[in-house]
Amino acid sequence: MKKLLGLLLAGVALTTACKKDDFLEPRTSALTEDTVFSDSLRTFSFLSRVYADMGFSFAKGRWDSHGNTEEATDDAEYRYSGSGQKAVVLYSGTLTPLNFPFPEFYDLPWANIRRCNLLLSKLPTTPLAQSTKNRLALEARFLRAYYYEQLLVCFGGMPLIGDKVYGIEDVINQPRDSYADCVAYLSSELDACAAGLTSRANQNGTDYGRITSGAALGLKSRLLLEAASPLFNGGAETQDPSLAAVVSYPTYNVSRWQAAADAAQAVINLNQYALVEDNATAPGNGFYSLFLQRVNTEYILPFNRGANRDMEGFYFPPTRGGAWNAMPTQNIVDAFPMKSGKPITDPTSGYVATNPYVNRDPRFYNTIIYNQSLLFLSGAMAPVNTYEGAASDGFDGTTSVTGYYCRKMCDALSSANTQRAWPLLRYAEILLNYAEAINETGQTTLAVPKLIELRRRAGIDAGTDGRYGIPAGISQAQLRTFIQNERRIELAYEDHRWHDIRRWKIAMVTNNAYNNRMRIVRSGTTPNFTYTYNVVSSIRRHNFRPEMYLLPIPDGEIRKVPLMRQNPGW
Known part of the structure; x- marks a missing residue:
């Protein structure tokens, strides 16, 4: 029996609707690839379908209408406690390759990578102006890189399929490419997108929300920061050199931090983005x-x-x-x-x-x-x-x-x-990316001005030294801790904490305990309150094991694709 990488064949209703009647759309009117890509509006709608999934990781109701990765961290306590709830499975550490109830971690990115490749293969024959074809091709390439990045930060290196569109009859048994090759490929793709796409300043109002050159450079900044981080910069949890190269760079190199700083600086240099600042209405009103x-x-x-x-x-x-x-x-x-x-x-x-x-x-x-x-x-x-x-x-x-x-x-x-709009990527993240990366190169003083920008916008007092609470003479190690905390509070609940505690390799500390809470007791008719710091009675204890730094590839995918190696420890 032929083995198929089913996720590369997901979302393919267009290719199957012509083979049999669909109860929602009879054969006489069912859409096929030809009917979709011979029509301008339907071609745009097809790409819009890929756009529609972009917020999947950010979505607050990602799991069971009320779950998200933030509830699997030390930042948020989940309202629900059932052992089968997906957020509970993640934070309690009961996930396995066989018990992996998170299809969107793996399935959804692959389905959209295939959609991007299908669009790219059909664009040349669509009845669109050449300039429109060029723009849509670059948007599709960005979206493909966006979904690949989601796979990389969760699983490490993935098979690079290029522009290939797999069909029902194809036998697919492709191994995972090295993490280094994946980062190089995505960086190259995002550079091409940045060079060819319009800037935000040149967008008209109806195009707001479409991919821009700044978005491409911004995603590259995020990608290279992750690549430079302890988990991926020589931090694989395995003694197998060949597997280490699949899930991370085999050895640490400080130059990756410089590359990440340069990528963030490229966004800053566009001079198209700025923090929303308003401390006149109220301190920190811009942040609100x-x-x-x-x-x-x-x-x-x-x-x-x-x-x-x-x-x-x-x-x-x-x-x-x-x-x-x-x-x-x-x-x-x-x-x-x-x-x-x-x-x-x-x-x-x-x-x-x-x-x-x-x-x-x-x-x-x-x-x-x-x-x-x-x-x-x-x-x-x-x-x-x-x-x-x-x-x-x-x-x-x-x-x-x-x-x-x-x-x-x-x-x-x-x-x-x-x-x-959901902030899938905002300028504050770029400033934090730069500060973190440049500090890791040893150029600590260069990180401070970006942190001052953030703290000034936040409404923090400048202080007599104008450093907004950042100690003078702060060391690289001290600033590392400072930046991690600053990132935590600035980007709270914006789909960062779960990835950050893994890429920093601190989850063994942050996620092996009960979350802390505050018990507040009122007394008297003129209210007085007593605050008791309660450290042990949150709903469930969080559990994290070293192998959880990378998620397991679902067992079904390993069985279908023998060359697909499982992540360390799973």
């Missing part, structure tokens, strides 16, 4: 408002959405109509510094454990709903009560199990639908 704008100077790769209340419905507490699916942990609350920029562990920071939410980094107030914080309700701002026993929203093991709800990316000031 940017997520409520579909079009802004910071979004490099937006995923446009119709006006909606999706974020609010996912995160908000019961009194505001939310499903509180992911609740911030005390872990991430503690990561936010004070408004001075000093960490709460610094005895000179002014942090008071008995009044822990005063004078914090303004990003804290725009990310976390804490006890007594104000949120829109019935035409006015009203406090959210998360203390133990409080009606509806209180800490009781049924609603808030951490003492917090999430405010990030939500409209806290009205109940109207929001014109929003």
